[in-house]
Amino acid sequence: MTDHAPLGRLNHIGVATPSIARSVETYRTLLGATAIGEPFDLAAQGVRVCFIDTPNTQIELIEPYDESSPIAGFLRSNPAGGQHHLCFEVADIHAAIADLTAKGARVLGEPRIGAHGTPIVFVHPKDMGGVLVELMETPLAGH
Ligand SMILES: CC[C@@H](C(=O)O)C(=O)SCCNC(=O)CCNC(=O)[C@H](O)C(C)(C)COP(=O)(O)OP(=O)(O)OC[C@H]1O[C@@H](n2cnc3c(N)ncnc32)[C@H](O)[C@@H]1OP(=O)(O)O
């Protein structure tokens, strides 16, 4: 087992919502958000996504793409939506997966291409104190 820590910069906070349009309006009117991207579909991940930039990270609003979406399941338990995951950057996703697996954490499936166009993978919330964690490969993570 290695003691290599895969933790890098907080890239985004995932927020599940039944309506990206309504959430955008909430962030705009209550918090004054202005840097709001255009929503887009990521069918392979089962989500529709919209990024809101803040000075030090991004809010990732995620809506179910269809009923098989992991967000559809989350909304069944949390109909109003809510904080869904934290995403941390890692320099080498395969090294991070090997490290976490060796330490007994459940990594959910194989890396897939995420909303930023780089490989992502999720760590089970039951192994992360109740927080679903996404790891995102970013060559400059930690710099
Ligand atoms: C936009 C693309 C991409 C990016 O580039 O950023 C994304 O972010 S995609 C985001 C959506 N994708 C995913 O979430 C994929 C990973 N998620 C999963 O594989 C599943 O959702 C899950 C985490 C394994 C849960 O699925 P499942 O076990 O089927 O759900 P249950 O409802 O049965 O929950 C079991 C258990 O886990 C708790 N749980 C579920 N989701 C979360 C969560 N987001 N945060 C914290 N805890 C969560 C749930 O409460 C249950 O607990 P108990 O009731 O105590 O058993």
Ligand SMILES: [Co+2]
């Ligand atoms: Co995410």
